[in-house]
Amino acid sequence: MNLSSLLSNHFDDHIETASRTLDALGTPLEVAIEVCFQALTNGSKVLACGNGGSAADSQHFVAELVGRFERERLPLAAVTLSADTSIMTAVGNDYGFDQVFSRQVAALGMPGDILLAISTSGNSGNVLQAIQTAHEREMAVIALTGRDGGKIGQMLYETDVHLCVPHHRTMRIQEMHILLLHLICDGIDALLLGEPQ
Ligand SMILES: O=C(CO)[C@@H](O)[C@H](O)[C@H](O)[C@H](O)COP(=O)(O)O
Numbered sequence: 001m002n003l004s005s006l007l008s009n010h011f012d013d014h015i016e017t018a019s020r021t022l023d024a025l026g027t028p029l030e031v032a033i034e035v036c037f038q039a040l041t042n043g044s045k046v047l048a049c050g051n052g053g054s055a056a057d058s059q060h061f062v063a064e065l066v067g068r069f070e071r072e073r074l075p076l077a078a079v080t081l082s083a084d085t086s087i088m089t090a091v092g093n094d095y096g097f098d099q100v101f102s103r104q105v106a107a108l109g110m111p112g113d114i115l116l117a118i119s120t121s122g123n124s125g126n127v128l129q130a131i132q133t134a135h136e137r138e139m140a141v142i143a144l145t146g147r148d149g150g151k152i153g154q155m156l157y158e159t160d161v162h163l164c165v166p167h168h169r170t171m172r173i174q175e176m177h178i179l180l181l182h183l184i185c186d187g188i189d190a191l192l193l194g195e196p197q
């Protein structure tokens with residue numbers, strides 16, 4: 001086992017994937033920033049969800065909106081749907097795991113709000129149900145996926161934003177997702193505060 005070549009292959013693949021992601025997703029990423037900016041400055045909010053590493057990513061993103069990213073600004077309205085263990089266990093236990101996010105979207109989501117849905121496969125049942133409920137609530141959806149976008153890619157509306165990372169490995173897709181989420185934060189700050197000095 002040559003660890004050094006294993007690691008260097010990862011770095012090479014990461015860099016190459018970042019470049020392909022910019023080519024593939026630069027335009028929809030700009031749209032995602034505009035959609036978030038419009039909603040957050042119009043009194044609407046972002047609800048974010050995902051499983052496993054994507055649950056952590058949704059919390060990370062929400063923390064940067066409610067707290068701050070790099071510069072001082074007003075707090076922005078965002079809630080993660082994967083952090084409340086009482087809701088997760090009660091809804092999971094009483095209604096099924098597929099409803100742990102959709103139930104919260106039904107409770108909190110208003111027309112004009114945004115659902116930020118994260119799934120590397122695009123096939124997690126609870127994320128699919130959250131998107132369906134968001135559509136019923138007249139919310140816009142920003143979906144972060146990978147591979148071929150899975151079932152999420154097939155259920156999004158034209159007005160939604162799909163950021164599908166062009167890679168097949170979960171780890172690499174997640175690495176690009178956190179980059180995309182940081183760039184959404186930076187883009188929102190640029191629209192709110194102007195270009196960084
Ligand atoms: O972080 C990782 C793997 O890097 C895992 O925790 C991963 O997020 C979990 O297996 C998720 O359940 C995968 O769900 P999804 O991305 O396919 O929606």
Ligand SMILES: [Zn+2]
Pocket residue numbers: 053171174
């Ligand atoms: Zn992981």
